Amino acid sequence: MRTATSSWDGIPVIKTGDDYVESLRGRDLDVYLFGDRLVEPVDHPIVRPSINALKMSYDLAIADPELATAHSDLIDAPVNRFLHIVGSPADLVAKNKMQRRMGQLTGTCFQRCAGLDTISVLHSITYDIDAKHGTHYHARYLRFMAEAQRRNIVIGAGMTDPKGDRSKRPHEQADPDLFMRVVKRDAEGLYVRGAKAHMTGGLNSHFICVMPTMNMTKDDTDYAVVGMVPLTAEGLTYIYGRQSCDMRAMEDGDIDAGNARFGGQEVLVVFDDVFIPWEHVLMDGEHEFAQEMVARFTSYHRASYVCKTGLGDVMVGAAASIARQNGADHASHIKDKLVEMTHLNETIYSSAIASSHEATQLESGIFMNDSMLANVCKHNVTRYPYEISRLAQDLAGGLMVTLPSDADFKNPKTGPLLDKYLQGRSNRPVEDRRRMLRLIENMTLGRNAVGYLTESLHGAGSPQAQRIQILRGMEVDKKIDLAERLAGIEADPKDAGE
């Protein structure tokens, strides 16, 4: 029986990556994978690579504190940058640089940024709700954050509801639980029912922040809820998401997995009347703030997709390495394809970094990315990694998808045949060629294609979500005016205000 007398019970102060891994053990969570209850996820070969990827955020803070830590005014101490409240555009730029580095080191989604962007948006949204309604959310938020920073925890972002029929609002759904809602309130707190889908690092976190996934109307008031829920709360069920080729992690040897050390994680988290004490409730019914909350979250998070440039750096390196091993690296079209991959990757980077440099200050005092450039960044991310992957597959050759298994290389009859016929350039062992082909396969078709491709497409909103924001911000009338002035066209007074 799980008990959580206080929301912080069982969450230690985490200093190192190893402390972090230990903090995930023995939590007795109700986790399901392949139809069975998973008693201890930490050592499961399918789960562990995702923990390793997140652990890197702790390791990097020790190895490179300038990049991955910052001074917190809240607790007057250095904190992991993944828990730092952004105090300036420079903080956002530093965040983006750290994210690129994390992508380079792991080659996958390292799962900690959605939580970081959640805490950023909550600073200003709680402040703004209090200013309008006289509530006390901001002080609660600051108390929560001080403790989160002291303990150096991981916060998962539970935004996406299952959403049922996409043409209907939350209160119109045939099943009212398809969006998360408050089902009961009492003197101690409130109770939520529903589910949060695709939760990145859902199982590798200490708290989940539940929040609305879209704008809410007066009729959706019970759906306009934000709260911090510890993973050990009563009533939570975690159902682990499958990833392409995930069973390779169960095989002997580390070659066929492609990237055996690091992977992403997505979980469906079901909330069966889960209690949230008032102290951890940060919105309850202020439906008119839901849309602004989502908009601010996406401004932060869509620039965070700069993470994919770190993975892009790995892809460029992998493509160049395999071309070299194949003896094709001197060909001009190979160099040109590497240039094209780099150009696409740096285009993503430039939009993210520009978005952070152009951040503006909010009423609560913190800074938020430029929304237009953040949306452009994320929209680039929905496309360019696919083209970068296509070029990497081009340079890899067909062996990337026809390469026999590691077991066949170990077989006494087939092993020597494979070593003879799959030799590339003679100065490199066949194993190096296999490893590089498997890495490209992993990132473009296998487990980490989730992180490099499909997450790039849908994470932080599918492409149309960015196009809507770009449409809202593109100020086409101003641009018509610019063009008409230069063309010598008199402004038509009837058009004013259209």
Ligand SMILES: Cc1cc2nc3c(=O)[nH]c(=O)nc-3n(C[C@H](O)[C@H](O)[C@H](O)COP(=O)(O)OP(=O)(O)OC[C@H]3O[C@@H](n4cnc5c(N)ncnc54)[C@H](O)[C@@H]3O)c2cc1C
């Ligand atoms: C790998 C991965 C990690 C993720 N991590 C997180 C996370 O940590 N936390 C979190 O909260 N979310 C997370 N997400 C969720 C992500 O934000 C959603 O996948 C995204 O918002 C799209 O929602 P959906 O998957 O329900 O797709 P859908 O909403 O079903 O969209 C599918 C298609 O339908 C279109 N569509 C949808 N609704 C409408 C409509 N009303 N009218 C017209 N067209 C419509 C969309 O534009 C899209 O083309 C993650 C997703 C992925 C894939």
Ligand code: SF4
């Ligand atoms: S997709 Fe990128 S920004 Fe989002 S959590 Fe993963 S690594 Fe971070």
